[in-house]
Amino acid sequence: MIDFWLAAGLLLLVALSFLLIPVLRERRAQREEDRTALNVALYQERVAELQSQQAEGVLDAAQMDSGRAEAARELLADTEGVAPARVSRLGKPLPLLAAVLVPVLGLGLYLHFGASDKVELTREFAQAPQSMEEMTQRLERAVAAQPDSAEGVYFLGRTYMAQDRPADAAKMFERAVNLAGRQPELLGQWAQAQYFADNKKWSDKVQALTDEALKADPKEVTSLGLLGIAAFEGERYQEAIDYWNRLLAQLPPQDKSREALQGGITRATEKLQASGGKVAQAPAAKAAALLKVRVDLASELKAKVQPGDSVFIFARATSGPPAPLAAKRLTVADLPVTVELSDADTMMPQLKLSNFPEVQLVARISRAGQPTAGEWVGRSGPLPSSTTAPQTLTIDSPDK
Known part of the structure; x- marks a missing residue:
């Protein structure tokens, strides 16, 4: 922020110069006027002295005229180049008052309408955070500064989930849905956070969110994974296998979560077989066009x-x-x-x-x-x- 305030200070000096330079010029003109008045007084004093000497008979008429002409030449030389006095319509107090009010008013307007907090956040985000807590604090300040940013709210929700704060995450995802619309991915994230915030208890709200997400996008990965988890926790192992197989089909081959997902399918298969059940065969995949x-x-x-x-x-x-x-x-x-x-x-x-x-x-x-x-x-x-x-x-x- 130091470089910002330095730039602001330089701009303020430029603004003040337009107000103070006329005042300084007026003071200089006043000094010139005072010097001219002094030179005129000296000229008048010299002429009076010459007249006194002429009256006493020390100077004759020719010497008197010569002395007067010499005094006049000296007066002209001393006053040469002096501009005529200008009358200011504003007067001296108004520019000085404006010079004081401009910085005060500018600072007040910036503090009210400005975005110093956003400038500081921009500088912070330009540097890598040192910890997850620092990243969370930055995102919280960013959301506070830009409450209508769906992207910032979404990333704060993801950060809360990474910190095992599902209740806070659910609130953020709900805000993101209100800001960006009921997009399948946001609905899935909201349902997942709400499920863990409710201590892994399935609710009508979570069911409605996952149903809406999959209706809009049958391949929404968060909802598929969540439904598989809920089915496994409820010992509905065939459902868990079906949901996780659908999710597995959406993941790219190099995705690191494929191994963990395959392990979940294996465990669900073992539990289903241990309970006397039989794994249903997945329907044949649709041929690629x-x-x-x-x-x-x-x-x-x-x-x-x-x-x-x-x-x-x-x-x-x-x-x-x-x-x-x-x-x-x-x-x-x-x-x-x-x-x-x-x-x-x-x-x-x-x-x-x-x-x-x-x-x-x-x-x-x-x-x-x-x-x-x-x-x-x-x-x-x-x-x-x-x-x-x-x-x-x-x-x-x-x-x-």
Whole structure:
């Protein structure tokens, strides 16, 4: 904060200079005026002395005129370059009063409307915290300074969970939901914190939160893990196995939690078998979608495009989110070309080709390199995402 206050002080000095410089100039002008008045008085005294000498017969008329002229030359020399006196309409007290009020008023306004606390937080977050307690204190101050920041509230809730403070975390996740909306991930985090805050007692509130989260996103990982824990604690081992298998399918191969999750599935399997039960076989996984499409450019457009223009080839759901389910980027120089669109080309993990029964193929040329807008486009009709026959797509229409 020292450098901030130094910069503020320098700016304040600049502001005060506009007020104080006229006052200093006025004082200088006053000194010049006083010196001029003194020179005039000396001139008058010299002229009186010459007149006295002439009256006594010491000087004749010619000497008198010569002495008067000499005194006049000295007066002009002494007053040369002196500017005429200026009359200030503001007077002296007003600039001095303003010079005192400007810093006081500026400081008061900054303390009321300023953001010194946010400046300090920014400086703190630029340095790595030395402990979890220090990080928590920073986040708490950040939330206090920016209570409408859903991101700050969310991270504070995650920090409380890491510190085994689920009750505080549940309050933060509830605030985050109120600020950012009822997003599945936030609902899952809120349900998990509430479950542990209630000493691992399942409640209607936790059930409602997990149901809402999975309805919006059937692959929401926190809710799946929590439901598996609750089922295991309630000795509903088959349910625990099913939930954890669904969660395991969402985790990337390198995820460190896969080993612990697999261990939980193994323990649930052993307990189920020890109680005389039999593990139900998981339903066969849905086959991944794979679409083959040959993309070409209409002959009448070949003279209107450049080889380096971008070509975006993607599939999107006919009834669902507008975001592409799978996409690839090429250039006009690559046309004609045959590409394959599959779940491996997905833009977001929760939006896969295999999750939507019907899709539309689109190929777009964009000189600006923007996948959402371009100059020319080709579209297919609706087709099942399980289609295996090769498709043909021609770019032949203006993109509107």
